[in-house]
Amino acid sequence: MQLIWNGLIVGSFYALVALGYSMVYGIIKLLNFAHGDIYMLGAFVGFFTLSAFGISNETSIPLLLVIMLLSMVTTGLIGVGIERIAYRPLRNSPRLAVLITAIGVSFTLEYGVRQLFGPNPEAFPIRLESSGFDVLGMRITASQLVLVVIAAVLMLVLAHIVERTSQGRAMRAIALDPQGAQLMGVNVNRVIATVFFIGSALAGAAGVMAGAYYGSIDFLMGFIIGLKAFTAAVIGGIGNLYGAMLGGLLLGLLESFGSAWFGGEWRDVFSFAFLILFLTFKPTGLLGARVVERM
């Protein structure tokens, strides 16, 4: 039971980051390798804001929510900026060129943050209260509950936007057929910018949550989680939103059980081996059959 709970916690981080990956891929077929670094930026925006106000070692949930919203807006705008500067001029270039650009963006963000904040890990100024209680043989802490609730709320909001709003309909239309959507009067650039905003905001929120939960942030923290989120997106079926959520949670569980069985040092081997297995035997992922239609 404890393993399941541990897996769900990590999985909700993966799922939040994987959503952005999956949305961007679904709509413009770009593997945005800089996405993990947006997560890192979210954590640093929170860190910077809190330090600027001289706040340290707080345990307040409202404060966390405020900071999270702020980071979401900031990283959302940064995501839009990245799309405008680095990806849009290349939209009609070969896929490989854009992929390489994404890697360049990733390094730019990582080492830019390193220049600004220095290379050392920083302690995140907000900490969630983590007195634990035992339920059904699981040890659950209050902070874990808060995180899972926040992650769930964010995902529900996103599902609502995509399924029920005109913006969402435009996104699905572009995913299906960009030229056709444009002919029908959809402002493609604006919709793509919206997708980047939402995806980056979710990653930023996950970054702040990771900061508050784990307590330590550093400029390379986005790298591994970026790859894991990519794996999660592939497992779920890249381009599919529910697939990204499912894949994230599933990957978290796989890792939790994998490291319990084989030892913690095998955790990454285990999860990336799954990536290879999926790409080999079911490249469309678990929910990938309807990949384009569901965006």
Next chain:
Amino acid sequence: MSHAPRRRTRLLQFAAAASLVIATAGCSGGLGGGGSDSGSDEGPIKFGMLAPFSGSESAFGDYMKNGAQLAVNELNADGGVLGRDLELVVEDDACDATTAVAGANKLVTDGVVASVGGYCSGATLPTLPIFDEAGIPMVIPAANSNELVEQQLPGVFLINGTGTQQALAAVTYSEKIGAKTVAAIDDATAYSADLAASFVEQATDAGLDVAFEATITPGENDYSAVATQLANEQPDLVYWTGYYQEGGLIARQAKDAGFDGVFLVGDGSVDAKFAEIAGKGYTENVVGTFTQTPDMIEGADQWIADYTELAGAAPGPYSTQSYDAVRVMAQAIEDAGSTDFDKVVAGLEGLKDFDTFAGPLTFTDDHTLSGGGFVIVAIDPATGAFVLKDDLQD
């Protein structure tokens, strides 16, 4: 010195120690002619230092550089070495083998005659043959994996206690607090795995029960697997041998999971950041094995003031060891009357009770310290800094 034996049996080590020194001495006499003209007889004597200035361990680079620079400044003020000024040349090793090898080659072409660097064992190890072939003796201030001396290269000296000595301090402390079961967690780097293995070996010899050994991957924030294992097994003491970033996270997550034993950390985790990362209320049971730092040493006030004036910041871990490395090397060159490899090595081997921060220094036959100088430190709840708890002297 490609012919130097690489096998590492104890027997061989003892049997070969004497003959090896002679054999390689003959060899590097020939090599030395080629090697040592990189360091010319004109201009300053250059000491090279590889240390991490980037990457996760980059905080330590400045601590080491400034400590070494302070020693260089003091020696130059006293007239230098062999009547020539000393100059410190630093290169970044990023705690990474590839970067370290590039840096070592750069130092060799820069014409350094001695190396006084080395922080991460995993990055220092591949630089040994480079310095060895160039005829450059090394006094390694921080890296302390047994692997470093097991290469049996004649020019390699450690002035930080080895993993074996540090692990012994950990076992001594475990016994002292009456621990029956212990566990070890490492991060798969050379330094960390070595220290953990050595701890497990010596703990078993001392009759302690080893509950489990685990290895984690650095850079991931989630260590719930090992935290859960700690909570289930409940050893009296766990020895974490990696660095502070993961250490702080594991200490926190282990306590959240319900582990309430002693969390002992190795010297790589002894840093004020540990408490910050672990967070308030997570440091009561945290202690560390550590070589003394200036703030734990009585009568170092003047040294700390000098350092602070030079660096614009307080000294940190390995500042004193780096300071001492420069002084030890300078003394050996002064005694040798030359920067020739063999003579300097003989000078280092001949040092007797040389005064350092870690006490009087004499090298053993395998070029490590005769005394480990390890102490137990604990976190001061008010400041989060590690302070002396037990000097293990009784």
